[in-house]
Amino acid sequence: MSALTFPILQVLSDGKFHSGEDLADRFDVTRATVWNAIQHAENLGVEVFSVRGRGYKLPQAVDMLDEQVVLTAIGEQRAWFNLQLLDEVDSTNSYLMKQAAKGAPHVTCVAAHIQTSGKGRRGRIWVSHLGASLTFSLLWRFNCGAAALSGLSLAVGVALMRAFQQLGVQGVSLKWPNDVLYDNKKLAGILIELQGDMDGPSAAVIGVGVNLRLPEKVLKRIDQPAIDLASIGVGVNQGELLGTLLRHLAEVLRTFEEDGFVALRAEWLSYHVYHNRPVRMLMPDGRDVHGTVRDVAEDGILLVETALGMQRFSAGEISLRTGT
Ligand code: BTN
Numbered sequence: 001m002s003a004l005t006f007p008i009l010q011v012l013s014d015g016k017f018h019s020g021e022d023l024a025d026r027f028d029v030t031r032a033t034v035w036n037a038i039q040h041a042e043n044l045g046v047e048v049f050s051v052r053g054r055g056y057k058l059p060q061a062v063d064m065l066d067e068q069v070v071l072t073a074i075g076e077q078r079a080w081f082n083l084q085l086l087d088e089v090d091s092t093n094s095y096l097m098k099q100a101a102k103g104a105p106h107v108t109c110v111a112a113h114i115q116t117s118g119k120g121r122r123g124r125i126w127v128s129h130l131g132a133s134l135t136f137s138l139l140w141r142f143n144c145g146a147a148a149l150s151g152l153s154l155a156v157g158v159a160l161m162r163a164f165q166q167l168g169v170q171g172v173s174l175k176w177p178n179d180v181l182y183d184n185k186k187l188a189g190i191l192i193e194l195q196g197d198m199d200g201p202s203a204a205v206i207g208v209g210v211n212l213r214l215p216e217k218v219l220k221r222i223d224q225p226a227i228d229l230a231s232i233g234v235g236v237n238q239g240e241l242l243g244t245l246l247r248h249l250a251e252v253l254r255t256f257e258e259d260g261f262v263a264l265r266a267e268w269l270s271y272h273v274y275h276n277r278p279v280r281m282l283m284p285d286g287r288d289v290h291g292t293v294r295d296v297a298e299d300g301i302l303l304v305e306t307a308l309g310m311q312r313f314s315a316g317e318i319s320l321r322t323g324t
Contacts, residue, residue, distance in 0.1 A: 004029065004037035006087040006113065008056075009046065009130065015061030017054045044088060044114050046130045047215075059215070062131030065111055066239045073243020077250055082108040090117040091126075092137040093193055093207035100139050100195055100203050107250065111136035111242055118209065121191055122317060126209050127221050132228075133214070134238050137207040138246065140253050145199035151261025151300035153178045153192050153315065156206055158264045159252035160188055161271045163245045169234050173273040176293075176302050177315035180210075181273055184322075185227035187211055208245065212238060262298045269296060278323030279304065281313055289313075290323055 004027055011018055011026065020031040027034070038048050038056055049057045065085050071078040082105050089095045089112045096110045115135050118126030128135050142149065157178040164172045164180070175181050180188035188210040196202030211228035219226060229236065255263050269275055274293045281289040281304065291306035302313045302320075 002033075002037040002040045004033065005040045005044075008034065008037050009041055009058075009062075009113075010064055012048070012056060012058045013062045013064050013131075015058055017051070017057045019055035022055070041130075044116065044130070046114075060131075060213075063238050064113060064131075065242065069237060069239030070111075070243040070246070073240045074247045074250075075243075077247060078243075080107055080250070081246060084108065084110045086110060086112040088112060088114040088116060091115050091119050091207075092135055093119055093191055093205050096137040096139050096205045096207075097193055097195065100205060104139055106139065106141040108139040109136060109242075109246055119191055119207070120189060120209075122319075124223070126189065126191070127218055128209060129215065129218055131213060131238075132218055133212050134208075134210040134241055134245075136242060136245075137205050138249055139203060139205055141201065141203045142196075142257055143201055144257075145197050146194045146202040147198040148260075149194060149202065149204060150314070151264075151298060152204060152206075152256060153190055154268050154296065154300045155252055155256040155261050155264050156190050156192065156208075156249065158268050158271070159248040160190070160208065160245065161267075162252070163241075163248040166244055166248070167234070167236050167241065169229070169232070169236075171232070174268065174271040175273050176296065176320055177300060182227050182232055184273075185225040187227055187229070187232075206249065210241065210245075212241075260298060261300060265296060265298065272296070274320065274322070280321045280323045282319040282321065284317035292323075 008023055020034050023034045024031045041048055047059050067085055092110045092112050112135055114130055115128050118128050120126040154177055157174045160180050171182055173181050178190040179186055191207040193205045194202055211226055213230040214228045278292050291304035294305050295303040304311050
């Protein structure tokens with residue numbers, strides 16, 4: 001670990017060459033200390049070009065999270081948020097789950113430049129690298145128990161869609177329960193972890209990962225078709241994206257806690273890529289169930305018309321694919 005790694009990466013984030021000597025002078029350390037800090041960055045998976053006579057350089061410019069940019073994009077509600085921007089963490093969800101258990105306040109948001117063990121749904125890993133994806137988690141405390149939160153993950157999808165629309169990102173849709181797709185490829189994912197009693201007060205840690213600019217070698221490590229904002233021509237600043245997402249999350253979560261998912265259901269259906277389309281449900285026991293998606297219930301259960309009639313599917317271990 002080197003305390004200088006991220007200050008140096010901040011300098012290198014312009015994508016230009018910076019000599020070891022300049023960096024050493026700037027931080028009042030030796031060139032060997034700069035080299036050690038760069039080594040740590042490389043251990044974290046950051047590619048740093050090192051060219052004799054020219055210095056160090058990132059493959060391309062990276063926009064680092066800036067607190068002021070995030071707060072400005074949140075807008076009027078910004079004072080409400082307890083925002084923590086971390087350089088590196090295992091997983092913003094794991095970190096915030098621990099903070100929540102220790103009493104972190106409602107509406108705490110933790111974002112990180114690098115996650116070393118990002119988690120996806122169904123035990124997957126969420127691959128992320130510096131500048132490649134926006135990774136953050138939001139803590140929301142509910143008076144109701146965890147049992148009443150079954151539609152929450154779909155509600156969060158609505159917030160993401162509203163944020164993408166505000167930012168002018170066209171052609172994005174949702175896939176039940178809560179994948180954000182573009183051209184049938186995954187653009188963003190949501191992982192919600194709960195704390196508390198089934199019927200007492202509860203807390204949700206809502207983790208969101210948005211692909212920003214995935215290098216080819218990162219894309220190859222992802223086990224499903226994925227896409228990023230850069231390749232669909234969206235060059236939004238990471239802080240502005242985070243602030244916009246938080247603003248819409250807060251609005252949607254307030255609607256959800258007051259009126260439940262039912263208040264967001266029609267909007268969710270309008271975003272669902274498989275609405276009234278044939279699908280194949282991959283069941284945990286290896287079976288395939290074919291049918292046509294007809295609706296979603298107030299608790300987020302998917303209603304699929306099959307040969308056996310209307311069947312209800314709850315998220316968890318089920319995977320949804322196009323049926324054609
Ligand atoms: C999915 O599988 O679609 C869910 C992906 C969720 C990834 C985000 S990144 C920020 C937060 N921290 C994690 O470890 N996971 C979530």
